Amino acid sequence: MAKYQKIPEATIRRLSSYLKCLAELEGKDEKVVSSTQIAEICNVNAAQVRKDFAYFGEFGIRGMGYNVKQLKFNIKEILGINRIWHIAVVGIGNLGSALLVYKDFLKQNYQIVAAFDKDPVTVIGRISERMGKPVEILHVDRLKEVVKARNIEIGIITVPPQEAQKVANLLIDANIKGILNLSPVPVKTPPSVKLRNIFFTSALDSLVYYLSN
Amino acid sequence: MAKYQKIPEATIRRLSSYLKCLAELEGKDEKVVSSTQIAEICNVNAAQVRKDFAYFGEFGIRGMGYNVKQLKFNIKEILGINRIWHIAVVGIGNLGSALLVYKDFLKQNYQIVAAFDKDPVTVIGRISERMGKPVEILHVDRLKEVVKARNIEIGIITVPPQEAQKVANLLIDANIKGILNLSPVPVKTPPSVKLRNIFFTSALDSLVYYLSN
DNA sequence: TATTGTGAATTAATTCACAGCC
DNA sequence: GGCTGTGAATTAATTCACAATA
Incomplete structure (x- = not known):
């Protein structure tokens, strides 16, 4: 191209x-x-x-x-978004579950086809009341298997900071192609796995810098 | 500095x-x-x-x-983050309510001191079940008044695309200092109001570009 | 000795300004 | 006539390489 x-x-x-x-x-x-x-x-x-x-x-x-x-x-x-990309969300806390129901996000070229958590039972209880079973929440142990089975190419990390690199490693091991890290700490990937670290607060920090100066 | x-x-x-x-x-x-x-x-x-x-x-x-x-x-x-900045979230949909409970976000230098929606009654019903009244949800009509009363300096926009500019205008009119726009469309502000447009899907798009090429 | 702080060199990104074309 | 496409000029950001120094 x-x-x-x-x-x-x-x-x-x-x-x-x-x-x-x-x-x-x-x-x-x-x-x-x-x-x-x-x-x-x-x-x-x-x-x-x-x-x-x-x-x-x-x-x-x-x-x-x-x-x-x-x-x-x-x-x-x-x-490269003239087709649908399959996405997995790992970590179904507040941000993760927001993604699962974020319709604008889904509409165009991306489809969340799997969601993982280390405690799916608790999580399902918590979120099922506010959405009509958007996607099944699976235990993170099944990540590698499901990534393969569902042709998942991108993983979104929405776990707490101390888990972020572990999850990244799981995704890498599952032969994911790209990672969007929304956790508040940077993770590392080998060159073969493309990475974007998005720090929500960085945008605020830089906004505030220009407000203060 | x-x-x-x-x-x-x-x-x-x-x-x-x-x-x-x-x-x-x-x-x-x-x-x-x-x-x-x-x-x-x-x-x-x-x-x-x-x-x-x-x-x-x-x-x-x-x-x-x-x-x-x-x-x-x-x-x-x-x-300029050696103090706490007061924030308002406008639009308590999925993303907005995720912010209200996003503890990592709150912890350091930012405090959400107001939340607005154009239909607070419905919204309160929807979100109260999963959080212990994190912050009162007010009707957006009260924005200007409350921004002043609570010394709010930053507004976060989390409304649907067709409302984004309207909300930006309300915030501008309320003499907000800075706007973080998390809606999926860009908004405009006068030079006196600092702006960050954060497009969640842009990060994915650019990730996908490098996956495809 | 190890590491900062920085001028100079390099590389990259942006903008200008206009030729080329519908 | 008006707007694209682009080489040249400009501006900005990054990296090098080394003097300064704890």
């Missing part, structure tokens, strides 16, 4: 945000959009928008702009 | 991650740490760690390293 060059990680993140913008425009039945409009909505420079696309090809029409539907399709193809 | 220069946003995010690392080391009773160790744990270059600190002062001892406790204190001071 990519032409030849190394693509900046920032470009990839922006592509994902352009996609949201395009989904909105599509909802408003807009057919065509210019780089200037996208830039305006996403708070970036218009040349940047064009350059981000240029890494992957020519998607626009000079003098006209971009076809919304087509551009959306192209970006999904670039990102 | 900062010497003179403009500080890269990336530096601020890393400071927040060094802080996590230091908290862990402190928990293990480590007294001293080197830039190389921090770099190793946080997956960055050691010179980068030193340079990040250098923007703000000299915190280490040549030949020795950094005093864990002291460095932790210094970073908290730099980030």
Whole structure:
């Protein structure tokens, strides 16, 4: 898909945000959009928008702009989300169970096909009252087996900090392809397992820095 | 606090991650740490760690390293989190109610002192069964008044996409200082109101890009 | 001796500015 | 005429490499 060059990680993140913008425009039945409009909505420079696309090809029409539907399709193809990815959530505490019912998250390209906890019985009791059995909660011992059986490619870690690396190791051992770590501590993976550590509080910390300075 | 220069946003995010690392080391009773160790744990270059600190002062001892406790204190001071910040959560759906009980989040420097929804009665019924009245849920009409009364400086937006900008506008009108937007669409604020849009799925999208390529 | 702190060198990302094209 | 696509210019971030020093 990519032409030849190394693509900046920032470009990839922006592509994902352009996609949201395009989904909105599509909802408003807009057919065509210019780089200037996208830039305006996403708070970036218009040349940047064009350059981000240029890494992957020519998607626009000079003098006209971009076809919304087509551009959306192209970006999904670039990102690899023109299909459904199977996800497992490990750790069904507050955050984990929020994910299980987070519909916006499910709707597009991701499907949570398994949920694990080290104490499924307690957890099921706690969460079943507020959702109609969204997905069965399994004991974490079954992780490797189920990852294989259900073609799970991505694991989301939502366990307490002291368990995070252990769970990461289990996922790695289960031949997971990628890990999204939402626990409050960083985990390590070998180069073969792609990783994103998302620290919720980091965003707050950086916000607060700019509030204080 | 900062010497003179403009500080890269990336530096601020890393400071927040060094802080996590230091908290862990402190928990293990480590007294001293080197830039190389921090770099190793946080997956960055050691010179980068030193340079990040250098923007703000000299915190280490040549030949020795950094005093864990002291460095932790210094970073908290730099980030402005050497005190408690009052937060409001707007939109008590799944994600919002997860925040209300997300203890790791509360523990350090942030305190959720108000929660708003446009239908508090329904919401209270839904969530009260799984938590012991963590914080009263108020009607969003009372936002401005309560923000003022409780010295709330930060608002977290966890409403559905079509409501996000409206809520942002309410917060802006209530003279909030900063907004953390966890809804799936970007919102806009005037320059006087600092903003972070956190798109959960963007992290997944970028992870998937690197899995596909 | 070991490790910080930092100027210089390097690499990367962004923006400009305009040629190319519909 | 208006907007894309892109080489060149600029700006920013990272890393190197070593002098300073506890």
